[in-house]
Amino acid sequence: MSSSSTTETKTFTLEKYSRAYSNKKESNGGSEWQHFTNPVLRLILDMKMSPEKAESFRLRVVWTMHSSGTAPQDIVLEDLDLLSFSSLSDVFKSESSPLKGVYRETTFGLRYLYVPESSASQKVYRRFQVSFSSSVVTQQLVDAISSVCPCKTTEPSTLERKKTAAVRVQPPPPPPPDPILAEPHSHSRFQPSAVRFLEPNSSIVLSGPPRLSPLAEAPSLWPAESEKTAVPLDSSPPPAPTPSPILPESAVPPPSSLPTADPDSHAQKIADSLREATGLYEMPYSQLAKLVGDVVREDGFTRLMENLSSMWVAKALATSPV
Numbered sequence: 001m002s003s004s005s006t007t008e009t010k011t012f013t014l015e016k017y018s019r020a021y022s023n024k025k026e027s028n029g030g031s032e033w034q035h036f037t038n039p040v041l042r043l044i045l046d047m048k049m050s051p052e053k054a055e056s057f058r059l060r061v062v063w064t065m066h067s068s069g070t071a072p073q074d075i076v077l078e079d080l081d082l083l084s085f086s087s088l089s090d091v092f093k094s095e096s097s098p099l100k101g102v103y104r105e106t107t108f109g110l111r112y113l114y115v116p117e118s119s120a121s122q123k124v125y126r127r128f129q130v131s132f133s134s135s136v137v138t139q140q141l142v143d144a145i146s147s148v149c150p151c152k153t154t155e156p157s158t159l160e161r162k163k164t165a166a167v168r169v170q171p172p173p174p175p176p177p178d179p180i181l182a183e184p185h186s187h188s189r190f191q192p193s194a195v196r197f198l199e200p201n202s203s204i205v206l207s208g209p210p211r212l213s214p215l216a217e218a219p220s221l222w223p224a225e226s227e228k229t230a231v232p233l234d235s236s237p238p239p240a241p242t243p244s245p246i247l248p249e250s251a252v253p254p255p256s257s258l259p260t261a262d263p264d265s266h267a268q269k270i271a272d273s274l275r276e277a278t279g280l281y282e283m284p285y286s287q288l289a290k291l292v293g294d295v296v297r298e299d300g301f302t303r304l305m306e307n308l309s310s311m312w313v314a315k316a317l318a319t320s321p322v
Contacts (some may be wrong), residue, residue, distance in 0.1 A: 004050075005048055005050040005055055005162075006048070006049055006050075007046060007048045007050060008046075008047045008049070008139075009043075009044065009045065009046050009047075009139075010044075010045045010047075010144060011042055011043070011044050011134075012042065012044075012045075012130075012132060012137060013036070013040070013041070013042055013045040013133070013143060014041035014042060014043055014061070014098050014131065014132065015041075015062055015065075015106070015131040015133055016035065016036065016037050016131040017035075017036045017037075017041050017077060017128065017129075017130050018025075018033050018034065018035045018036070018128065018129045018130075019034055019078070019126070019127065019128040019129075020032065020033045020034075020075070020127045020128070021114075021126050022124065022125070022126070023254065030128075036077070037072075038179045038271070039064075040063075040064040041061070041062070041063055041064075041130075042061070042062050042064070043059070043060070043061050043062075043130055043141070044059075044060045044061075044062055045057070045058070045059055045060075045141070045144055045145070045229070046058040046060075048143070053190070054083060054147065054148065054291060055083070056081055057081065057082040057083045057145060057148045057149075058080070058081050058082075058111075059078065059079075059080045059081075059082055060076055060078060060079050060080075060244070061076070061077040061078035061128070061130065062074045062075070062076055062077070063075045063076075063077055072084070073304070078128055079109075080112060082099060082145060082148045082149050083148050084234065085099035085112060085148075085149075086148065088113060088115070096114035096123070096148060098112065099111075099112050099113070099148075099149050099150070100112075100147050100149070100150055100151075101145070101150065101151035101152075102151065102152060102153070102154040102221050103138050103139075103142055103151060103152075103153060103154070103172070104153055104154050104155075104156075104221060105135045105220070106131055106132050106133065106134060106135050106137075106138055107129060107130070107131050107132075107138065107221055108127075108129070108130055108131075108132070108138050108141055108221075109127065109129040109130075109154075109169075109221035110127070110128055110149070111125050111126070112125065112126055113125055114126045129221055129236065135198070141179045152222055175303065189214065202270075203274075209299070221243050
């Protein structure tokens with residue numbers, strides 16, 4: 001009597017799906033990533049089990065399109081039997097596993113050997129990455145496939161750590177003493193690679209184009225290909241700025257040669273302005289009283305009165321009879 005098998009299906013709603021395909025011609029270079037965020041994206045896991053062993057672990061990434069006037073259509077973006085990769089280890093002898101999963105927080109990535117374009121001497125791998133709404137959902141997927149797919153957590157890539165360190169706010173340096181001027185430092189910018197868009201089948205009428213991420217850089221779980229050959233950045237401090245030439249002491253004129261203000265000319269200017277202000281005699285009483293009050297409160301008013309008093313005494317002596 002044949003034993004019966006059971007099939008369990010688990011469905012996960014995706015926030016984002018990204019994939020990178022390469023072939024033999026591109027095996028030495030980087031692959032361009034395609035990013036999909038158009039709803040509805042789902043990851044469907046069909047697990048067929050018998051009492052003795054697992055029979056299949058089918059993983060699919062499905063994009064459901066809603067066309068006007070027709071029923072929703074499912075476009076399969078990934079369709080893999082994870083259990084079938086266990087038999088490839090003997091056929092393709094390699095230090096790297098034909099199937100490997102990595103995850104961190106809300107993101108899960110899968111790298112698998114693409115058999116149609118692989119040979120014993122040259123391996124071709126494909127990658128895809130999905131994002132969930134929470135890290136709990138990510139862990140649920142990892143627990144479901146851990147028996148057939150080795151999964152491990154991953155740390156941020158070297159490029160990510162450099163980007164994070166670059167955006168940290170640093171306190172402004174103290175201003176240099178005059179007359180030394182600091183030369184400005186140049187900053188490098190990362191240029192994202194170009195996006196290669198996926199063109200859907202022309203026979204399918206879409207209600208709207210898929211929303212693709214504007215950046216086509218490698219997702220965070222997979223290090224960029226440029227990291228393997230990139231020249232490390234120079235971490236040495238920038239050279240000290242060249243000080244501006246300082247003038248010798250002989251070039252500075254002595255204080256005695258500098259022009260000084262003539263006190264007699266300053267007093268003459270005040271006297272001339274008083275002669276021109278003839279309107280002072282026609283000023284109303286209230287305005288004149290306010291003006292006199294302002295003058296009385298000045299710090300030099302006492303000295304002014306002493307000078308005027310001495311002038312009046314001298315005038316009285318000069319005009320008095322002998």
